[in-house]
Amino acid sequence: MELLSRANREVCNIIIKDLKTGAPYMKYDLANTTGLNLTSDNVYAMGHGARKVAFQNPLEGELTLSCQCLPYKMLALYSDGIIDQDATYLMTSTIKCATAGELPLAVSDGTIVAGTVFVYPEGQIGDGAIAGTFAGGKFTATTAVDLAVGTSYDVTFAVTRETGVQKIVLNNKRLPKDVSIQMDTFYKQSDGTLIPYRIIVHKATIARNCNLSFSSEGDPQTIDMSFTVLTDDNEDFVDIIEITEETEVNPE
Numbered sequence: 634m635e636l637l638s639r640a641n642r643e644v645c646n647i648i649i650k651d652l653k654t655g656a657p658y659m660k661y662d663l664a665n666t667t668g669l670n671l672t673s674d675n676v677y678a679m680g681h682g683a684r685k686v687a688f689q690n691p692l693e694g695e696l697t698l699s700c701q702c703l704p705y706k707m708l709a710l711y712s713d714g715i716i717d718q719d720a721t722y723l724m725t726s727t728i729k730c731a732t733a734g735e736l737p738l739a740v741s742d743g744t745i746v747a748g749t750v751f752v753y754p755e756g757q758i759g760d761g762a763i764a765g766t767f768a769g770g771k772f773t774a775t776t777a778v779d780l781a782v783g784t785s786y787d788v789t790f791a792v793t794r795e796t797g798v799q800k801i802v803l804n805n806k807r808l809p810k811d812v813s814i815q816m817d818t819f820y821k822q823s824d825g826t827l828i829p830y831r832i833i834v835h836k837a838t839i840a841r842n843c844n845l846s847f848s849s850e851g852d853p854q855t856i857d858m859s860f861t862v863l864t865d866d867n868e869d870f871v872d873i874i875e876i877t878e879e880t881e882v883n884p885e
Contacts, residue, residue, distance in 0.1 A: 644818070696860040709801045749789075753788075836863040
């Protein structure tokens with residue numbers, strides 16, 4: 634069999650599966666770089682000051698992804714993989730007073746959280762809150778003259794919603810699940826033939842290190858993800874598969 638030189642210049646596409654259920658969690662084809670770093674140190678038995686016998690320590694590994702375009706679901710890997718469908722967050726709105734001493738305040742979807750409504754002169758959020766109470770869809774000033782007809786005011790409040798939102802919870806109770814990961818790529822031979830490769834990481838857990846940097850200039854945000862490679866219950870670690878002949882789906 635002729636041994637042809639081959640090289641790789643193709644980022645891996647990724648399939649992530651829930652290790653416990655075997656169900657695919659997601660397929661991701663937009664990584665800019667993918668990497669798999671495997672290490673294993675040797676220890677030696679010495680004889681007369683020289684290394685005589687080598688012993689290999691167990692393999693360790695790290696799988697890395699560098700991403701700029703990624704789905705929201707990808708970030709849920711830093712949690713338990715579950716995306717909640719409710720959220721509470723802060724809103725601000727500038728509202729013009731139509732009735733002395735009152736400001737209307739309602740949202741089309743969600744519930745305004747009691748005790749979170751604060752009213753300020755326009756452009757002065759955080760300074761000189763106007764005393765009053767919120768009830769029945771309106772804010773009523775303690776002193777009516779504080780809200781003058783025709784004048785606009787900045788209003789801050791928290792809203793709770795159960796539709797139209799998604800939430801990823803990051804805390805120390807909802808922890809990442811173990812996963813298995815398949816990395817799909819191609820090597821190109823010296824004769825021009827493309828050889829598919831499948832790299833199977835049988836068990837991995839994400840390292841909960843995430844830098845979300847936001848900037849209005851320079852390069853787009855890059856998120857670097859790292860998974861620690863583990864040994865599964867079958868003592869499997871990593872498989873590197875070369876596909877010399879493709880198999881057909883539903884062959885005729």
